[in-house]
Amino acid sequence: MSSEAITDGWVEQAEAALAAAGRKRGGARRALLELLAAQECALTAVEIEDALRARSARPVSRASVYRILDELEALALVQRVETGQAMVRYERVCEHEQHHHHLVCDECGLVMPFSDPGLERAIDSLSTRVPLTVSEHEIVLHGACRDCAA
Amino acid sequence: MSSEAITDGWVEQAEAALAAAGRKRGGARRALLELLAAQECALTAVEIEDALRARSARPVSRASVYRILDELEALALVQRVETGQAMVRYERVCEHEQHHHHLVCDECGLVMPFSDPGLERAIDSLSTRVPLTVSEHEIVLHGACRDCAA
DNA sequence: CTTAATGCAAACCGTTTGCATTTCA
DNA sequence: TGAAATGCAAACGGTTTGCATTAAG
Numbered sequence: 001m002s003s004e005a006i007t008d009g010w011v012e013q014a015e016a017a018l019a020a021a022g023r024k025r026g027g028a029r030r031a032l033l034e035l036l037a038a039q040e041c042a043l044t045a046v047e048i049e050d051a052l053r054a055r056s057a058r059p060v061s062r063a064s065v066y067r068i069l070d071e072l073e074a075l076a077l078v079q080r081v082e083t084g085q086a087m088v089r090y091e092r093v094c095e096h097e098q099h100h101h102h103l104v105c106d107e108c109g110l111v112m113p114f115s116d117p118g119l120e121r122a123i124d125s126l127s128t129r130v131p132l133t134v135s136e137h138e139i140v141l142h143g144a145c146r147d148c149a150a
Numbered sequence: 151m152s153s154e155a156i157t158d159g160w161v162e163q164a165e166a167a168l169a170a171a172g173r174k175r176g177g178a179r180r181a182l183l184e185l186l187a188a189q190e191c192a193l194t195a196v197e198i199e200d201a202l203r204a205r206s207a208r209p210v211s212r213a214s215v216y217r218i219l220d221e222l223e224a225l226a227l228v229q230r231v232e233t234g235q236a237m238v239r240y241e242r243v244c245e246h247e248q249h250h251h252h253l254v255c256d257e258c259g260l261v262m263p264f265s266d267p268g269l270e271r272a273i274d275s276l277s278t279r280v281p282l283t284v285s286e287h288e289i290v291l292h293g294a295c296r297d298c299a300a
Numbered sequence: 301c302t303t304a305a306t307g308c309a310a311a312c313c314g315t316t317t318g319c320a321t322t323t324c325a
Numbered sequence: 326t327g328a329a330a331t332g333c334a335a336a337c338g339g340t341t342t343g344c345a346t347t348a349a350g
Contacts, residue, residue, distance in 0.1 A: 045314080139288075236339075
């Protein structure tokens with residue numbers, strides 16, 4: 001399916017990284033990995049929990065969702081996205097995939113990904129001139145989406 | 151003092167905007183405005199509350215701090231800054247002042263302002279090509295500050 | 301006087317933790 | 326069998342709300 005093509009073995013990459021870190025396998029985590037692999041953009045913990053319950057996929061408790069996301073974040077397999085919407089969002093990080101950022105509609109809460117080479121260049125150059133060893137950056141543009149602006 | 155020179159009458163501008171919106175004046179809000187006017191970078195609600203209590207300035211209750219910040223944000227006099235540190239930060243918005251963004255040290259929590267014309271240009275141009283009527287943007291670079299990276 | 305401003309304490313809600321149980325290697 | 330994984334429910338902590346009181350216009 002298309003989602004597998006897009007993620008290009010991200011689930012396997014994640015499992016390998018976890019194994020290398022001495023972790024055992026588990027069904028809850030596997031289900032969560034597969035869900036994230038199929039997403040185009042960031043989800044909240046609750047959205048993840050609901051999706052796993054709804055999809056007849058293995059239900060995973062809220063606590064496990066957070067714990068698993070934390071582990072994945074520590075291994076840089078997942079990234080937090082702060083959209084200013086009270087809850088944190090999470091999405092997979094895939095090396096072979098183009099880095100993207102987010103557009104947030106402050107009216108309806110819609111979150112969309114976007115990417116822009118010029119912006120990446122500006123950030124990369126900036127990163128070398130700043131009193132911080134930059135590990136990550138996150139750009140969020142706020143505004144009104146097409147439907148809401150209409 | 152330098153803080154007044156920097157803020158260039160922001161307190162008065164804010165009071166005027168509030169009056170125009172039909173609001174009455176109040177001591178708590180005034181104290182909060184003066185505190186924000188004197189800051190160089192974003193503060194959390196708790197930091198604001200503590201600063202007002204400590205400085206022998208008028209103490210302001212936590213609830214009022216949040217309510218006042220919400221009002222000021224609605225009038226675009228104050229801006230939220232999401233640093234991914236669990237609590238939101240707030241800082242004044244001053245038209246006559248150069249727009250800045252933030253560096254966050256993920257080790258010690260230090261938050262520093264920075265600005266970069268190239269980045270602003272990239273964002274402005276980007277804003278016209280994206281399916282969102284952009285009202286605001288926020289850039290946060292995460293990493294390790296000089297002390298923590300050492 | 302009429303409405304906004306404020307304080308206090310309780311409610312909220314996303315997230316984290318403690319503990320008992322199950323599963324993997 | 327020993328360590329990691331998971332679920333459940335309680336605890337946490339930042340933020341918001343309800344309600345009574347005070348103060349501005």
